Amino acid sequence: MAPKKNSGGLVYSSGLGRMCPTCSRPVKECACAKKQPPPPSDGVVRVSRQTKGRKGKGVTLITGVPLDEAGIKALATRLKQRCGSGGTVKDGIIEIQGDHCDLLMEELKQQGWTVKRAGG
Numbered sequence: 001m002a003p004k005k006n007s008g009g010l011v012y013s014s015g016l017g018r019m020c021p022t023c024s025r026p027v028k029e030c031a032c033a034k035k036q037p038p039p040p041s042d043g044v045v046r047v048s049r050q051t052k053g054r055k056g057k058g059v060t061l062i063t064g065v066p067l068d069e070a071g072i073k074a075l076a077t078r079l080k081q082r083c084g085s086g087g088t089v090k091d092g093i094i095e096i097q098g099d100h101c102d103l104l105m106e107e108l109k110q111q112g113w114t115v116k117r118a119g120g
């Protein structure tokens with residue numbers, strides 16, 4: 001069965017499913033996406049505030065810390081003391097109660113990391 005072009009430019013074939021518009025191969029066999037650089041675990045530490053679904057002031061989240069789990073936990077302990085707040089570590093993400101974005105960014109920069117503020 002001949003492939004058909006739809007108005008969006010993507011090529012479909014009933015036998016092969018979705019086709020890659022770049023290389024015209026079935027998406028399963030496509031290598032285009034694999035050539036893309038991996039998503040940023042590039043040593044950039046991101047600090048964001050999350051209030052959604054939280055009571056009160058919300059929490060400050062720190063993601064992308066380039067340390068192992070023990071290192072992240074030790075860092076979290078230090079940051080909690082610095083903020084005078086409670087917090088947890090979950091799946092490599094440090095969560096500090098309250099809004100401490102500015103303070104935490106300063107602390108993280110002192111580690112020599114690139115720190116960016118993410119989200120709100």
Ligand SMILES: [Zn+2]
Binds near residue numbers: 031032
């Ligand atoms: Zn492709």
